[in-house]
Amino acid sequence: MNFLTALRFRLMFAWVAFLRRFVSYGTGNNIASWTVCWLHPKVSRQKPAYLSGLNKSLGDNQTVRVAWQRHKALVGVTRLQSSYYSQDDISWINQCDVTIEGAEFIHSAHQVGKGVLTMTFHHHFNMLFCNLLGRLNLPITTIAMSARNSAKYQKFGARSDRIYSHAEKHLNGGKIILVEPNSLVRPILRAFENNHLVISANDFPNVYDDKNRKDFPFLDTQLSCPTGTVKLAVKKQTPIVAGYLDWLGGSRFKLVIRPVSDGSENMKIKTAMENYLAILEDMVGESPGLWEGWKWL
Secondary structure, eight states: OOHHHHHHHHHHHHHHHHHHHHSOHHHHHHHHHHHGGGTOHHHHHHHHHHHHHHHHHTOOHHHHHHHHHHHHHHHHHHHHHHHHHTSSOOGGGGGOEEEEESHHHHHHHHTTTOOEEEEEOOSSOHHHHHHHHGGGOOOEEEEEEOOTTSHHHHHHHHHHHHHHHHHHTTSTTOOEEEEOTTOOSHHHHHHHHTTOEEEEEOSSOOTTOGGGEEEEEETTEEEEEEOHHHHHHHHTTOOEEEEEEEEEETTEEEEEEEEEEOOOTTOOHHHHHHHHHHHHHHHHHHOGGGOSGGGGO
């Protein structure tokens, strides 16, 4: 990391910390949405790959411009959320005004005495999605890839640990499982058996698990997706839903849940993934700037 990049990161962290401490939550989100992109060094670096993916799949210049502006705004809001997660006080999340659309799909699955695999997407608000899903008062287990062996973790590991520790307090007794190469699946199976909502993102290749990665049609291309959690859910006949979180401005959010599988014994991994990706297509059709995955295309 060169000096200029390090300086921009420091300025960005200082700016969002200022917003968190001295500006109300909703107003801070609004301000962060149009200021943070100028300080965040990764935004300009990722722009060519992100626009390339957008152009390849959408093709319309106006749609691409709007999606990029939306992406930059959501990067800003996400950075401010990270600042809230890095502190000890967890009461801030009560200021989130969230509307949950499709909660009945989770409740009906949970009422039959089973856990629920909740598949999400890389859509800026993965952590907040998990925590606002906690408003349903069900235990949540979140699956994330561990970065503890990376050089980045050696530099920012203490901050990452604080963020995970903070997020875990909103999971209603559940926990965050940090997946590492060749890690055991038993903790995930136990979460299903204990009727947890098990949350995983399955819209990009998991570098830790090549044997459970498959290509599926998506828009006009192929998307390489990890299928390990889906394989476990199908094996255990666990109901599956998919969902995402969108920011509506200020402190307002919309959390959307859609059914993928009712857990019937004839469900196939391929069908579950096709249903999941159909929901992703609907999401990017409505708000293409919400999805971070364009840069992987």
